[in-house]
Amino acid sequence: xxxxxxxxxxxxxxxxxxxxxxxxxxxxxxxxxxxxxxxxxxxxxxxxxxxxxxxxxxxxxxxxxxxxxxxxxxxxxxxxxxxxxxxxxxxxxxxxxxxxxxxxxxxxxxxxxxxxxxxx
Amino acid sequence: xxxxxxxxxxxxxxxxxxxxxxxxxxxxxxxxxxxxxxxxxxxxxxxxxxxxxxxxxxxxxxxxxxxxxxxxxxxxxxxxxxxxxxxxxxxxxxxxxxxxxxxxxxxxxxxxxxxxxxxxxxxxxxxxxxxxxxxxxxxxxxxxxxxxxxxxxxxxxxxxxxxxxxxxxxxxxxxxxxxxxxxxxxxxxxxxxxxxxxxxxxxxxxxxxxxxxxxxxxxxxxxxxxxxxxxxxxxxxxxxxxxxxxxxxxxxxxxxxxxxxxxxxxxxxxxxxxxxxxxxxxxxxxxxxxxxxxxxxxxxxxxxxxxxxxxxxxxxxxxxxxxxxxxxxxxxxxxxxxxxxxxxxxxxxxxxxxxxxxxxxxxxxxxxxxxxxxxxxxxxxxxxxxxxxxxxxxxxxxxxxxxxxxxxxxxxxxxxxxxxxxxxxxxxxxxxxxxxxxxxxxxxxxxxx
Numbered sequence: 001x002x003x004x005x006x007x008x009x010x011x012x013x014x015x016x017x018x019x020x021x022x023x024x025x026x027x028x029x030x031x032x033x034x035x036x037x038x039x040x041x042x043x044x045x046x047x048x049x050x051x052x053x054x055x056x057x058x059x060x061x062x063x064x065x066x067x068x069x070x071x072x073x074x075x076x077x078x079x080x081x082x083x084x085x086x087x088x089x090x091x092x093x094x095x096x097x098x099x100x101x102x103x104x105x106x107x108x109x110x111x112x113x114x115x116x117x118x119x120x
Numbered sequence: 121x122x123x124x125x126x127x128x129x130x131x132x133x134x135x136x137x138x139x140x141x142x143x144x145x146x147x148x149x150x151x152x153x154x155x156x157x158x159x160x161x162x163x164x165x166x167x168x169x170x171x172x173x174x175x176x177x178x179x180x181x182x183x184x185x186x187x188x189x190x191x192x193x194x195x196x197x198x199x200x201x202x203x204x205x206x207x208x209x210x211x212x213x214x215x216x217x218x219x220x221x222x223x224x225x226x227x228x229x230x231x232x233x234x235x236x237x238x239x240x241x242x243x244x245x246x247x248x249x250x251x252x253x254x255x256x257x258x259x260x261x262x263x264x265x266x267x268x269x270x271x272x273x274x275x276x277x278x279x280x281x282x283x284x285x286x287x288x289x290x291x292x293x294x295x296x297x298x299x300x301x302x303x304x305x306x307x308x309x310x311x312x313x314x315x316x317x318x319x320x321x322x323x324x325x326x327x328x329x330x331x332x333x334x335x336x337x338x339x340x341x342x343x344x345x346x347x348x349x350x351x352x353x354x355x356x357x358x359x360x361x362x363x364x365x366x367x368x369x370x371x372x373x374x375x376x377x378x379x380x381x382x383x384x385x386x387x388x389x390x391x392x393x394x395x396x397x398x399x400x401x402x403x404x405x406x407x408x409x410x411x412x413x414x415x416x417x418x419x420x421x422x423x424x425x426x427x428x429x430x431x432x433x434x435x436x437x438x439x440x441x442x443x444x445x446x447x448x449x450x451x452x453x454x455x456x457x458x459x460x461x462x463x464x465x466x467x468x469x470x471x472x473x474x475x476x477x478x479x480x481x482x483x484x485x486x487x488x489x490x491x492x493x494x495x496x497x498x499x500x501x502x503x504x505x506x507x508x509x510x511x512x513x514x515x516x517x518x519x520x521x522x523x524x525x526x527x528x529x530x531x532x533x534x535x536x537x538x539x540x541x542x543x544x545x546x547x548x549x550x551x552x553x554x555x556x557x558x559x560x561x562x563x564x565x566x567x568x569x
Binding site for chain 2: 050051052053077078079080081097099100101102103104111112113116118119120
């Protein structure tokens, strides 16, 4: 391999290493902080919010406060998956995610993503 | 949208890569590209007839022995028979191992296996095995068909087959129900057997989507064949020299465009941008059909878009009198393969490791009745990669950049071989821009995933 190419590869490797060292801090500090509350409203076959991103910490409690005109089920695409049932009226569904990742919280009745939890 | 469906099996997805890494990756891609252009060799280096060293004699003897093929084909057929059994007799639920075997082991597992071992699917191919069995029964030659495979078809049937797969995986809403998967596999086997009967085994090398994919990825392994005097010698080559030996045929760019476009679409469709667009547009979200149409159009646009950008990048150059400009996209087609592989590693790594393990657990209980055939049923998958997001993000960016470097060098080699001397540098620029666009686009998708 010619020298220039090798130099470029090395440069790339260094760049990548430098930046990845910068943000190595684990975000575990936030695990015990206050629960995040997400208000979810089901009305006339629609849901609010719809497809929004919410950042939470690993192990942090997330309260889904669901207000619905009919009962139904929420699927949480974590590893492993979780299913949460809610009734007509207001129901609070507590939830924690124990692994980093992006977790879709979906209404399977409506076939829509309610929120995506960005778990760090 | 249902990514439990779209991804074969549900669960959370990787975190987006951090901004610093994405930017560093993009800067590296730019720097490397122009460095290669400035300092790399000026006359062709790779020659398929002489490159590589002969593999150790014992290895070549073992691999070329008829018994070797019998062993690999038996293995391939055993997995195929197991999958068929689970598909036909198993229950229609996500714990049925057929989904993991189909979407994870077969589709994604093919890539690392081929990278390590070369064209594995050819050695395992159950459809080649069945074709050979039919030929034996009827006393004919499995390599010969009724007709000669039309040259102009090239790899196009494989590109169509690959699109059929990604369509099922990514946009078909019922992709994790047993019926559709079973039907898809049955159609695949049927088409392959008819094609094999009509055109002989050439059909598998050019039209079997999985074999074409695997053989293409296998060109980035160190294992090659050299055939100066018809001896078909097993050689060990640098992946770059090996990549240079990809068979150039019509449809090569089509195959690359489907692979890259669909993987990019897979990232894109899980992004908040697309989900919000689909769900919050009054018109689209009002009907399931329109959502499907939007997803189908987006998948198709990604694939066609990649193909067009690549074709434009290769054709925007002056050529000598002996070269036809419209042949250029396929002549350079191999150079997109490493970029695809880098991106596929980034996109699928956790998926393969975690759902690959889950599938290994599920194969012990193919009928969902609590049995433990292989003693793996009570294993627990390790989520090690998920717990190390920074390392994971670094691996992803490094994979994308390595793919980019190899792609750029491969294109450079082809340019100094094909293009007239005075256009070699300027002629490479459009393709370089296209490749940077792919790589930076890929990083952007990983960043906004």
